[in-house]
Amino acid sequence: MPELRGSFGDAPNHLLTRWFGTPDLHRLGVYESKAGGYSALRKALLEMAPADITSEVKTSGLRGRGGAGFATGTKWSFINRDAPGPKYVVINADESEPGTSKDRYILENSPHLLVEGILIAAYAVGANQAWVYIRGEYDEPYRMLSEAIEEARAKGYLGPKPMGKDYPLDIRLYRGHGAYICGEETALLESLEGKRAQPRSRPPFPAVKGAWGRPTLLNNVETLATVPWIINNGGAAYAKFGTDKSPGTRLLSVSGNVRKPGVYEVELGQSFRHVIMELAGGVTEGRSLKVFWPGGSSAPVLPASMLDTKTDMEALAAARSMGGSGGVIVMDDSHCIVRAAHRLLKFYAHESCGKCTPCRVGGDWAVRTYDRILANEGSQTELDTLQRVSDGLQNGRCLCGLGDSAGWVIDSTLRHFREEYEDHALRHECNVGGPPAASGRHLPRDRDEAASA
Amino acid sequence: MSALSPHLLAEIKELPARYPQPRSAVMPALDLAQEELGYLNPEAMSEVAAALELDPGYVEGVATFYTLFHLAPTGKHHFYVCTNLSCTLRGADEIVEHLKKAIAVTGPDAVSAEGLFSYEEVECLGACEFAPMMRLDRRYYYDLTAEKIDDLIADRKGHLPARRGGRRAAPGGETQVPSVPVEAPHPSPPVRKSALRAPGERVAREGRDVPRKKKGA
Ligand SMILES: Cc1cc2nc3c(=O)[nH]c(=O)nc-3n(C[C@H](O)[C@H](O)[C@H](O)COP(=O)(O)O)c2cc1C
Numbered sequence A: 001m002p003e004l005r006g007s008f009g010d011a012p013n014h015l016l017t018r019w020f021g022t023p024d025l026h027r028l029g030v031y032e033s034k035a036g037g038y039s040a041l042r043k044a045l046l047e048m049a050p051a052d053i054t055s056e057v058k059t060s061g062l063r064g065r066g067g068a069g070f071a072t073g074t075k076w077s078f079i080n081r082d083a084p085g086p087k088y089v090v091i092n093a094d095e096s097e098p099g100t101s102k103d104r105y106i107l108e109n110s111p112h113l114l115v116e117g118i119l120i121a122a123y124a125v126g127a128n129q130a131w132v133y134i135r136g137e138y139d140e141p142y143r144m145l146s147e148a149i150e151e152a153r154a155k156g157y158l159g160p161k162p163m164g165k166d167y168p169l170d171i172r173l174y175r176g177h178g179a180y181i182c183g184e185e186t187a188l189l190e191s192l193e194g195k196r197a198q199p200r201s202r203p204p205f206p207a208v209k210g211a212w213g214r215p216t217l218l219n220n221v222e223t224l225a226t227v228p229w230i231i232n233n234g235g236a237a238y239a240k241f242g243t244d245k246s247p248g249t250r251l252l253s254v255s256g257n258v259r260k261p262g263v264y265e266v267e268l269g270q271s272f273r274h275v276i277m278e279l280a281g282g283v284t285e286g287r288s289l290k291v292f293w294p295g296g297s298s299a300p301v302l303p304a305s306m307l308d309t310k311t312d313m314e315a316l317a318a319a320r321s322m323g324g325s326g327g328v329i330v331m332d333d334s335h336c337i338v339r340a341a342h343r344l345l346k347f348y349a350h351e352s353c354g355k356c357t358p359c360r361v362g363g364d365w366a367v368r369t370y371d372r373i374l375a376n377e378g379s380q381t382e383l384d385t386l387q388r389v390s391d392g393l394q395n396g397r398c399l400c401g402l403g404d405s406a407g408w409v410i411d412s413t414l415r416h417f418r419e420e421y422e423d424h425a426l427r428h429e430c431n432v433g434g435p436p437a438a439s440g441r442h443l444p445r446d447r448d449e450a451a452s453a
Numbered sequence B: 001m002s003a004l005s006p007h008l009l010a011e012i013k014e015l016p017a018r019y020p021q022p023r024s025a026v027m028p029a030l031d032l033a034q035e036e037l038g039y040l041n042p043e044a045m046s047e048v049a050a051a052l053e054l055d056p057g058y059v060e061g062v063a064t065f066y067t068l069f070h071l072a073p074t075g076k077h078h079f080y081v082c083t084n085l086s087c088t089l090r091g092a093d094e095i096v097e098h099l100k101k102a103i104a105v106t107g108p109d110a111v112s113a114e115g116l117f118s119y120e121e122v123e124c125l126g127a128c129e130f131a132p133m134m135r136l137d138r139r140y141y142y143d144l145t146a147e148k149i150d151d152l153i154a155d156r157k158g159h160l161p162a163r164r165g166g167r168r169a170a171p172g173g174e175t176q177v178p179s180v181p182v183e184a185p186h187p188s189p190p191v192r193k194s195a196l197r198a199p200g201e202r203v204a205r206e207g208r209d210v211p212r213k214k215k216g217a
């Protein structure tokens, strides 16, 4: 069984993770007997019309958990079920947003939950073939998902007549090869077609012209893993959780300087104070919270003073950030915001696919500007440059969200930590720190140095 | 003399039929090639292109875009150490420093003696709650410490003859790791401003500042 750090077990808000931690939950027999698995698929295939499934998902108010938060039921209804020729469901299991590990949590603990969700979605939108695009580094999740699919096939839950229903269903896997941009839906489709993963311009949207030019439903792992619960319990029951506009629960992967990093299932609308201070145990002993990224590295940062911000998408938008991928990165007061931003800009510059100029040039330009500031060669010019690059990356000047994200890192850290930037750029000093907290997890620097002496 | 074995090329020729359009076979094919050869050289890419009836330039364009395709030999055991934010906040930089010394390489393009080890700093691997973490030999390793790195290295060296320095293979292939006394943490640690370091150090070390995928973009 995989190591489990986060939510599981009996709690009213554990819709997805209720049975996580059950020994051998990844085996079909256990998933069925202990967790009531595949009852939703049975119900969908044998008792429901495809349109009713989609409308149940609409009623639930479920919004995509991949990053953009688009209404899932609405997305499903964009696929013309009656269009002749093949249609596909493509599952985004590329999970590469820094700070995000919730899809892996699902894949390693309950792969059948995803398999079941995929099959229901495929039936609802009129597809017979699903493709899971899974990042290449996920060796164990890949193995577990493959085994789950084979088990389901052997049991007759997918294949020519799933559960006896005359509606062929199949799932195949496609491995990624290490490129963050493949998480962007149209880049993912390019990659699936055997090309360099450069985003396509839209329209046409994938629902009309997606994988191999065919109508395609593209959803995130967590989104589809939520579907079986909705089918079993009804969309209205799901909508009772969370807030009006962000219903339900979602998995937040909490990482960084907290005592109990882990993947926690949280009812939307709970505060980040609850998530970071209670669930994840607060920051390391002797430290205080400085800043957090509420939805992966692409979500604009929130300073400690905004810890009471709620987790629903509307509250985050009001705080000028976003729910993004649900990756909550927590940083304590021993770390420098300028260096953190520099690290992330290196990430965005490295991962830019190079298709549009502001992103290709701007990312590298920002990194070089940070280099100068951190080498104590900065001045007001560098600060102005950062702001200019950030503006140039945002507001739809780029083809995909990667450019915006890079801009937001600069913009939001500058906005909330202006003084720290000025310390570096104008006064050439870093006023962050104090002695590091005693933490068994860190390598003591002095021992390292002693070894090399 | 071809780079790839005839039976592998035969296997690659079977791949396109599995996809709605044949071009999707290019990455699975490059995977097979890399598995056999350890990395992708121009000959291997040309042979894959020929087997799939694609333009060699196209295949190379795909291979150079994705970081999991290696264009130069790596060590038999390649460490993919995550140094993105969540891991760096929990000491990933120290792990990389320790690893570099432990496998005695100068940087990410270098391969250790006998071709055994190499490493690379990678972006988030999606296991941030176990930071600092890495991928090695198709497995994830969590909550890394210097000791864990040393143990893994000793284990991977296990099949080699006994070497100077006292680590020797025990019967049965198990490796005996002499227990290294762990010093107590320094009573009053020197002031460390931040685990996120000054850029100069990193740039020199990474050697990959210009993303290679942009070549010919
Ligand atoms: C740069 C970039 C990276 C993305 N990475 C991912 C990812 O790793 N996984 C994911 O599910 N969605 C990712 N997305 C969002 C997808 O484009 C898409 O919105 C999502 O997969 C749709 O599924 P959903 O509606 O179920 O959320 C990314 C978007 C952008 C712009």
Ligand code: SF4
Binding pocket: A181, A198, A199, A351, A352, A353, A354, A355, A356, A357, A359, A360, A398, A399, A400, A401, A402, A403, A404
């Ligand atoms: S914004 Fe960046 S990653 Fe997105 S398409 Fe443009 S260059 Fe590529």
Ligand code: FES
Binding pocket: A098, A099, A100, B082, B083, B084, B085, B086, B087, B088, B123, B124, B125, B126, B127, B128, B131, B133
């Ligand atoms: S930041 Fe290292 S695994 Fe996510």
